[in-house]
Amino acid sequence: MLEQNLIAIEEICIHHHIEVSFIHSLQETGLIEVIVVEEALFIENEQLPFLEKYIEFHYTLGINLEGIETISHLLQQMDTLQEENSKLNNQLNFHQFKP
């Protein structure tokens, strides 16, 4: 993995004024994957939007870790259902529309 795709957790914590323990807790619940390179902790670029969302849930909205976990699962389910809904709509259109 290229190191340029990684963001140092220390930097994120300084930038957002949060404690590293919060990220460790997210890691323990499986919401964020932490990568260790030469004893330093990183996350992948791709995970940053999710992490920032969780930071906002916790620090701005006062949602605890269990709440974040539940919301995250529900949002994933919502995405899956939306995709399924879209597929079913396409199938319905297919059967209704006659060229």
Place this chain on the structure above:
Amino acid sequence: MDFIDYYKTLGINENATSDDIKKAYRKLARKFHPDLNPNNSEAKSNFQIINEANNVLSDPEKRKKYDQYGKDWQHAEEFEKAKQNQSSGQRSTRTSQNAGDYSDFFDAMFGGASGRGRQVKFRGEDYQASLQLSLLDAYKTHQQTLTVNGKAIRITIPAGIENGQRIRIKGHGGAGINGGPSGDLYITFFISEHKEFKRLGNELFLPVELSLYTAVLGGEIIINTLNGKVKLKVKPETQNGEKIRLKGKGFPIYKKENEFGDLYVTYHIKIPTGLNDKQKELFTELSKL
């Protein structure tokens, strides 16, 4: 510009403590936060107004100004200008990137988003956009320029994109607040129906009219595919509704280069109309054989 009662917005009274404000804000923000209400424009506008109320009431200076001018806010500008003329004070400049995040009322009283007191960083809002494509557009990987909130964004749309599919363009959403990161842009694609072809996933379906004579005796026909014309051999005694599969002539598979679904051709046999006497005689003769 209507007066906005920020206390009412947060459901608190004018004597509320900063703790009451925080609690009320959090409660409503949890209900209307855009991340918790994807694709819900009503929740988004509610959140904006709650945020605005919180920004004013949680900042002692702003709250004081709001309490002082309150319903007479239309005169607030005049009072402020008079103050500014007295002291050649610092002027805050407003950045246009956050325009739209605040009501006209807020802008009139506080001069836009720059006057925030609490330096809470927010990730920018995720933008939602939709794009209509024809079936032919969705057939080929192509680039398209979109204008989102006045900014031109060039995106590559991979061949095989599905109707209703949503893609994320990272960092092209609303600007972050107080140095927070930008949000993302989500584009949902809507693919219009084609007059000849029907699509289901990667498979294409094409109804083809066949003359009675070709169906009975067999022959050759030329059909359209999305990739050009194709010559087809029709076997003798082809039945109405019979389906044939043309492998790899269907729709491109999303993000798989040079991989295609199949094209299904369904024959619809056309019974001749307006037969002349001779034709009728021959059909009668045929029926007796």
